[in-house]
Amino acid sequence: MSPGADAPAAEVGSGPARGKGRTAPADGEGGFFDPVRGSLAGIILLSLIGAVASIVPFIAIVELARAVLPALSGAPIDAGRVWIVVAVAVGALLVSFVAAFASGMVSHLADAELQLSLRRSIIRHLERLPLGWFDRRASGTVRKLVENDVVALHQLVAHAIQDVITAVAVPLISLVSLFAVQWQLALAALVPLVVTVLLYPLMMRGGEEKYAQYEQASERLANATVEFVQGIAVVKRFGQVGRSHRRYREQQDGYVEFVGTWTRDTAVIFTIIEIVTSPVVVLLWLLAAGLWLVGAGAADPIDVLPGALLGLGLTGPLMKLGNSAQFLRNAVKAQQSLTGFLALPTVPRPTTPTTPASGSVELVDVGFSYDGEHRVLDEIGATCPPGTVTALVGASGSGKSTLAKLVPRFYDVDTGHVAIGAADVREVPTAELYRQVGFVFQDVQLLRASLRDNIRLTRPDASDEEVERAATAAQIHDRILRFERGYDSVVGDDANLSGGEAQRVTIARALLADAPVLVLDEATAFADPDSESAIQAALSTLAVKRTVLVIAHRLHAIVGADQILVLDEGRIVERGTHAELVAAGGRFAAMWADYQSNHARTLPEGAES
Numbered sequence: 247m248s249p250g251a252d253a254p255a256a257e258v259g260s261g262p263a264r265g266k267g268r269t270a271p272a273d274g275e276g277g278f279f280d281p282v283r284g285s286l287a288g289i290i291l292l293s294l295i296g297a298v299a300s301i302v303p304f305i306a307i308v309e310l311a312r313a314v315l316p317a318l319s320g321a322p323i324d325a326g327r328v329w330i331v332v333a334v335a336v337g338a339l340l341v342s343f344v345a346a347f348a349s350g351m352v353s354h355l356a357d358a359e360l361q362l363s364l365r366r367s368i369i370r371h372l373e374r375l376p377l378g379w380f381d382r383r384a385s386g387t388v389r390k391l392v393e394n395d396v397v398a399l400h401q402l403v404a405h406a407i408q409d410v411i412t413a414v415a416v417p418l419i420s421l422v423s424l425f426a427v428q429w430q431l432a433l434a435a436l437v438p439l440v441v442t443v444l445l446y447p448l449m450m451r452g453g454e455e456k457y458a459q460y461e462q463a464s465e466r467l468a469n470a471t472v473e474f475v476q477g478i479a480v481v482k483r484f485g486q487v488g489r490s491h492r493r494y495r496e497q498q499d500g501y502v503e504f505v506g507t508w509t510r511d512t513a514v515i516f517t518i519i520e521i522v523t524s525p526v527v528v529l530l531w532l533l534a535a536g537l538w539l540v541g542a543g544a545a546d547p548i549d550v551l552p553g554a555l556l557g558l559g560l561t562g563p564l565m566k567l568g569n570s571a572q573f574l575r576n577a578v579k580a581q582q583s584l585t586g587f588l589a590l591p592t593v594p595r596p597t598t599p600t601t602p603a604s605g606s607v608e609l610v611d612v613g614f615s616y617d618g619e620h621r622v623l624d625e626i627g628a629t630c631p632p633g634t635v636t637a638l639v640g641a642s643g644s645g646k647s648t649l650a651k652l653v654p655r656f657y658d659v660d661t662g663h664v665a666i667g668a669a670d671v672r673e674v675p676t677a678e679l680y681r682q683v684g685f686v687f688q689d690v691q692l693l694r695a696s697l698r699d700n701i702r703l704t705r706p707d708a709s710d711e712e713v714e715r716a717a718t719a720a721q722i723h724d725r726i727l728r729f730e731r732g733y734d735s736v737v738g739d740d741a742n743l744s745g746g747e748a749q750r751v752t753i754a755r756a757l758l759a760d761a762p763v764l765v766l767d768e769a770t771a772f773a774d775p776d777s778e779s780a781i782q783a784a785l786s787t788l789a790v791k792r793t794v795l796v797i798a799h800r801l802h803a804i805v806g807a808d809q810i811l812v813l814d815e816g817r818i819v820e821r822g823t824h825a826e827l828v829a830a831g832g833r834f835a836a837m838w839a840d841y842q843s844n845h846a847r848t849l850p851e852g853a854e855s
């Protein structure tokens with residue numbers, strides 16, 4: 247089950263990084279199972295030893311019966327033979343216990359090691375993925391990989407391998423032994439086995455498809471539940487609880503109906519299999535067959551009871567195979583999605599690492615698309631000299647965020663290049679790039695760590711004074727001191743921040759990083775009015791003496807920008823200072839007129855020019 251390079255990368259999303267980066271080995275360094283290969287061999291060997299040893303006592307019973315029962319008709323007992331048989335049986339029992347214990351130990355240790363190495367591979371790969379990958383799907387996908395997929399492989403190693411070996415080896419050894427003891431009885435023992443083997447495919451008919459449908463139905467129900475719970479506050483406010491609950495109930499009903507139909511369809515066959523493989527039925531069947539054989543003079547009565555006991559080993563473990571099949575199926579799927587994830591292209595390393603010479607930003611004939619087909623940016627050319635402010639404006643979807651994200655290399659351009667201080671960003675080592683470019687986007691991400699560590703994230707060596715200075719400049723210091731534990735308050739535990747406050751923490755973080763280039767989204771989407779003015783003040787502090795590329799939503803905030811780039815459908819359609827663009831009477835002038843009439847009352851003095 248070595249992972250193949252052709253596994254479906256799409257399962258975890260090849261997305262923006264497609265074809266542009268370095269492809270990691272499908273499974274890290276070597277196969278997933280490399281670190282535990284020796285342990286896996288050990289598990290297989292110990293499970294086989296355990297399976298053989300667990301049958302030996304049954305064979306010993308046959309031998310014992312053959313040695314002791316003739317005594318009933320007066321024959322002498324071969325005491326030596328009896329003792330040997332008993333010793334072998336006890337020894338085998340001990341071996342089977344030790345083998346089960348040892349294989350359990352080895353499999354749990356191997357399982358822990360496998361989980362650790364898989365999680366390490368996932369984390370190592372995450373570190374090397376382009377930032378853009380995290381823009382969308384990331385949290386759900388990573389959670390699924392780390393939780394479900396790793397757990398599926400854990401089940402394979404911790405349980406399924408031993409179960410499959412037991413389920414295959416025990417019936418085989420039992421059958422061979424039974425043939426040696428009494429071949430006609432062995433044939434009779436095959437009957438429940440054959441019935442099961444014939445009926446099982448009938449029960450599993452369309453199983454793959456049904457299972458996929460079942461998974462979809464459970465996923466839809468899980469999503470509907472999450473949606474219902476998460477959206478309850480919103481739907482309540484709009485008086486739509488009934489409708490939302492109805493949608494949730496529909497998914498629930500659909501799930502129950504599907505599971506009901508599937509269960510009904512398979513119930514009869516499942517019950518037959520359960521009956522024909524149940525120990526009591528098998529034992530009765532073999533005893534009846536044995537007595538009939540004795541009656542027909544084909545079997546020795548001494549062999550019937552022990553033979554019937556041996557026959558029990560044929561069907562009992564089979565049921566385990568059904569559970570293990572599910573583990574195997576899950577493991578194969580998990581292995582495919584892990585392989586797909588680990589095959590996602592990582593950020594290519596610079597061929598000739600370069601350090602930017604200054605804080606200028608240059609966009610040269612930049613073209614970019616997310617899907618390789620639809621151009622989101624085309625022929626973008628602009629120069630932002632060090633220490634200047636460049637504002638990006640344009641309608642929603644015109645490509646402002648995408649353009650801004652090319653500078654800190656969330657994505658790599660398709661054509662042209664982005665340079666900082668004359669160095670192509672693709673040639674700037676990642677750590678150096680993040681020293682050069684700070685960014686504050688709308689999707690504020692704070693760690694579940696102390697506020698101090700959250701701010702210090704960009705410069706772990708910063709002193710407490712430096713952290714507090716940055717927080718003061720970001721207008722968040724006073725708020726932090728109001729928390730009982732101040733800077734040691736943990737985000738999400740004892741520090742619950744509003745959206746605007748969280749944004750100011752990220753501004754403090756960017757201030758501390760002190761990068762010469764700053765990319766920021768000035769939107770204050772979730773800021774309350776007080777927070778909004780604080781954020782504006784913090785951003786103004788942040789922008790001083792830096793090259794700033796700002797996505798502007800409120801046009802009065804960029805009246806003083808050194809240049810404004812007006813984007814439309816991924817192209818720069820106008821450029822100039824505010825005064826130049828207003829005077830030109832083009833698209834920006836119209837946007838400005840619109841903006842003024844909508845915000846006439848809130849505009850600061852002097853912004854109406």
Ligand SMILES: Nc1ncnc2c1ncn2[C@@H]1O[C@H](COP(=O)(O)OP(=O)(O)OP(=O)(O)O)[C@@H](O)[C@H]1O
Nearest residue numbers: 381382616622640641642643644645646647648649
């Ligand atoms: N991660 C992504 N994957 C695929 N398409 C994307 C992604 N991000 C943005 N897009 C698409 O690219 C286009 C440009 O989006 P972008 O977010 O850059 O525009 P914008 O001008 O910043 O919009 P807004 O002002 O609404 O934030 C849009 O059509 C958008 O749907």
